[in-house]
Amino acid sequence: MSRPSTVPAWVPDPRIVLAQLASGILRYAEETADRSAFRLPYPANLQIALDRLSLLAWHQETAAPASVVELLQWGGTPFADWPLRLLDADVDPEESLLAHGRPTAICEELGSLRGDVEGEMRENALIRAVMDRTQAAQAPASYVAFRRLLVEHPVLTALDLDVRLADPDLALVADQVRQAYPDAPPEAAADGVVRTCGGCGGLLLPLDDDRTWTCEDDSCPDPGRAGPTHPAAEGVRRLRRELRTFIAAPGRAELRIAQAIESVGVPVALWPDFDACDLSVFAERPWVADVKAWRNPTRLGRALRARMFTVPADAERAFIVIGQEQVRAQQRYIERLRRACPAVRPGQRVLAVSEKQFLEAVRGRVERES
Numbered sequence: 001m002s003r004p005s006t007v008p009a010w011v012p013d014p015r016i017v018l019a020q021l022a023s024g025i026l027r028y029a030e031e032t033a034d035r036s037a038f039r040l041p042y043p044a045n046l047q048i049a050l051d052r053l054s055l056l057a058w059h060q061e062t063a064a065p066a067s068v069v070e071l072l073q074w075g076g077t078p079f080a081d082w083p084l085r086l087l088d089a090d091v092d093p094e095e096s097l098l099a100h101g102r103p104t105a106i107c108e109e110l111g112s113l114r115g116d117v118e119g120e121m122r123e124n125a126l127i128r129a130v131m132d133r134t135q136a137a138q139a140p141a142s143y144v145a146f147r148r149l150l151v152e153h154p155v156l157t158a159l160d161l162d163v164r165l166a167d168p169d170l171a172l173v174a175d176q177v178r179q180a181y182p183d184a185p186p187e188a189a190a191d192g193v194v195r196t197c198g199g200c201g202g203l204l205l206p207l208d209d210d211r212t213w214t215c216e217d218d219s220c221p222d223p224g225r226a227g228p229t230h231p232a233a234e235g236v237r238r239l240r241r242e243l244r245t246f247i248a249a250p251g252r253a254e255l256r257i258a259q260a261i262e263s264v265g266v267p268v269a270l271w272p273d274f275d276a277c278d279l280s281v282f283a284e285r286p287w288v289a290d291v292k293a294w295r296n297p298t299r300l301g302r303a304l305r306a307r308m309f310t311v312p313a314d315a316e317r318a319f320i321v322i323g324q325e326q327v328r329a330q331q332r333y334i335e336r337l338r339r340a341c342p343a344v345r346p347g348q349r350v351l352a353v354s355e356k357q358f359l360e361a362v363r364g365r366v367e368r369e370s
């Protein structure tokens with residue numbers, strides 16, 4: 001959608017302002033992660049976002065945040081409650097940039113990656129290094145082992161990590177694995193232990209009251225279930241934030257789908273040919289799928305319009321598959337996605353479907369062929 005022609009040129013584009021604000025918040029959260037660095041100046045993007053929001057507010061004749069501190073308070077408020085209207089900004093009214101003082105996945109989608117999440121992820125230095133190393137060694141199994149580790153174990157003790165790196169597939173990328181898992185943040189430890197979530201395997205973190213512990217992964221399939229606790233003294237490591245959002249979250253759906261397909265006796269490959277796609281199903285005339293865990297179908301639609309996944313030539317059918325968590329969290333997700341991106345509507349080379357619809361389609365082909 002283009003901007004109404006009545007908007008003067010000096011009024012900034014809300015979508016760009018939000019991307020700057022989100023990236024400023026991510027930067028700020030990173031710099032203050034160890035809680036000792038609170039005297040640092042605010043990241044430049046926060047100041048720029050403040051200036052631009054002020055222009056927007058002026059144009060809309062409403063109040064702007066008076067300072068960066070107030071701007072960060074806006075970050076913790078749903079967009080619906082902002083005094084500003086954010087037209088065409090690809091956000092939903094109930095979304096916010098911060099929750100309990102930490103950046104949300106929405107903030108990550110909007111900010112760190114300037115809209116082209118998967119593109120930027122491929123350019124991510126760590127992922128690039130793993131790809132280069134495993135390709136040079138012609139070791140696709142190492143690449144798959146790396147992806148699987150990240151998805152299945154967002155949190156590991158230092159000892160667990162050492163044990164896993166003894167596996168020859170992972171040993172090939174040991175340096176990168178260690179970089180993927182920095183130390184867990186200090187606030188995760190209390191009473192000498194670090195708590196984990198039984199739903200996603202991630203950390204439980206304290207809310208502001210320091211008594212309530214919560215899973216901060218908003219696509220967690222079962223955030224209420226407690227997982228194992230680890231003695232803090234053992235040294236607990238946690239997967240880096242952008243890898244949690246863009247590898248682990250969709251990865252949970254990828255593994256779940258692969259398991260369901262294997263259980264009906266159909267061959268399935270995860271991340272084949274060094275990530276040519278997420279899943280390749282059936283040995284002959286394969287069906288390929290790219291699994292997405294984006295929170296917002298409009299934002300995903302925009303990203304797909306900019307960069308559609310490349311369908312391997314031998315694929316009979318190709319799908320964009322949306323994980324159940326996302327489909328459940330958003331009304332009419334698939335419909336909204338297809339509206340935002342005509343290239344994934346029925347009749348096109350790539351079709352957008354839910355996880356459930358994809359599994360039904362696979363079972364349908366099995367029945368037809370048996």
Ligand SMILES: [Zn+2]
Nearest residue numbers: 197200215220
């Ligand atoms: Zn969880």
